[in-house]
Amino acid sequence: MAAPADATTKGQALALLAAAKNHGDLAVKLSSLKEVKEILLSLEPSLSAEIFPYLRELCLSPEVLVRRSLIEIIEEVGLRMLEHSYVLVSVLIHLVGDNDPTVAEKSISTGTTFFRSILEKMETQFHHHGKVDRWCVNLWTLMVMFKDAVFNIALDLEPGRVVGVKVLALKFMETFILLITPHASDPEKVSTSSEGSRQMINISSLAAGLPMLNLTGLMSEVNQTLVRLGSFLQAPTLIQDALPIAVIDCLAVVARKRPVHYDTVLSVLGFLKCTSSPIVESRDLLLRAFPAMDPADVSDQVVREVDELFRVNEHAANENRSSQILEVFPTLSSLPVQLRDHLQQMIHWLDEAIIGDMLPLYERRNDMRQVLDRDRRLRCLFKRFYDEDRARNEAIAYLLDHPEDGHRSQSEQIYGFSRVRPAVWVRCRIKNQVKMGVLIEFLESSVTVQSLGTVYSELPDDVGAEDIHKIVVLDIRFGNIDRNLGNLLVQAEPRNGSAAHLVPIDHELSFFNDAHPYITCGACWIKWLKKIDKDFSSQLVNYVAALDPDRDLEFLRHCGWEPNQRYIENFTVFATFLKKAVSQGLTALQIGLLASYKWEEDLDYNLHCIVASVQREDNNFVESVGTRIEQRLREFHENLHGNA
Known part of the structure; x- marks a missing residue:
């Protein structure tokens, strides 16, 4: 008995699509598309998929609002019915090159969501079943086409492309780099399985089971992309308006979230610190463009950001020469700058104390050590644990003791509402033995x-x-x-x-x-x-x-x-x-x-x-x-x- 009803519903949807295409009143077209979306969401995915091919013709609609409404249908319906969305995604790729900037921007934004969702779906299937369904592989092929189309927009130096479209294309490049670059602890790559539990996307493992992913080729493209972005900055007369700051922001995010790219990003941005005459001329052209774009003198901000990247990198290099710190929680890069620096200083004191053998017992307790600085001032206490969960609880209590001015993730305040002392879970090497515990800031008086x-x-x-x-x-x-x-x-x-x-x-x-x-x-x-x-x-x-x-x-x-x-x-x-x-x-x-x-x-x-x-x-x-x-x-x- 369901078949006639389904046929009737499909007929209604096709009639509405015809109105959206041919009616002379724009309001009727838009209301028809809204009804089509509701019908598609109400049907079984396999039945909705029978209607998807009829949406293609709307790509050619002369009305911008119709094309934007089409993208909204693709986003809301396609993400819910991912298995049947091949036709919708192919339509979306076509709209990436739309002449109207608002349509192109919406297409890139929606496509970025699809890119992430399809990659997560592939990971979930591979994680649970050891294989990826054919429909998912086919969608990934479309995502490669989408990636190429957006990259062409981002890397196109010819004038005429609207800045907003290029900025969104650059943000997709940033997302692409973050998703493809392996980094086990980054929340950018957390997926949710069908059972509802969260897991990390393991790109390396996924690529090993799916040669068609070609991780080597993708990583090579990541590295080439970083270099191309740098070439933009060294030819500032070729890039327009807000793009320099967008490029630098993209590179800075990549450097912070994917340390493996630090060297590449620093070499790319290094020309901002170079004193060579030809490069100084190019750099000055770039920096002079910023104040016109932002009266707050963005150039100083950019140089400070680049200086910060160099400073962090140099500090990390010094730490790695003899560091006895093997692992810490929380991940410092996930914290506000002032808090990150505060905890980093505590870790630095512990590292120096280990190397300099300045860890005397605290109050005759074998599980508690004093962390002294070079002037032998007591800075922190290192409490040894054998139970990892209990040790981590000390750090969690500090992280979640939010300051009164806001959530810890956004506040630069060091001390929280209930005054829990700053604490870091640490795994370190002391006298060639691996120890685990919590590093806690000492409170004087x-x-x-x-x-x-x-x-x-x-x-x-x-x-x-x-x-x-x-x-x-x-x-x-x-x-x-x-x-x-x-x-x-x-x-x-x-x-x-x-x-x-x-x-x-x-x-x-x-x-x-x-x-x-x-x-x-x-x-x-x-x-x-x-x-x-x-x-x-x-x-x-x-x-x-x-x-x-x-x-x-x-x-x-x-x-x-x-x-x-x-x-x-x-x-x-x-x-x-x-x-x-x-x-x-x-x-x-x-x-x-x-x-x-x-x-x-x-x-x-x-x-x-x-x-x-x-x-x-x-x-x-x-x-x-x-x-x-x-x-x-x-x-x-x-x-x-x-x-x-």
């Missing part, structure tokens, strides 16, 4: 709360509720099961009568607890809050409201670590609990008790019990837990209000 003789029920002098609240937010958010007087630092001698600040340390037991999941174990601050429990400040409420666990998890991937499913679940549940509890107006003490294993009142409101009440078979377990948390916390708040 501080002691542990425990060393002050404070007992659990006593609040340290000069410490206020706001300071405790920041620790509460950190511990609940990270599911910390080990907060005690020995892992809270406090200023020994507050200056000028100012309040002392608590500084949390030792976060290795955060983020997971297999024995007692979804609890925090008797944090010392619970007893303090029983004496000074107050409402959260608006500053803290706003901070918690801005927390985004999905963004945090993506940031960790960008920093070079893929969280497992257990980690994702725990982290998301704790963050959800904290955000919903604060939004309900609960106090720090109430939140801490609800998350504690010592909660002895109605267990319906205990976080552990709330999570346990949701069936594991639920396909949307985390979302269901979030809904249940919101429901129970609302009931808890209403009961409190009723009792009041």
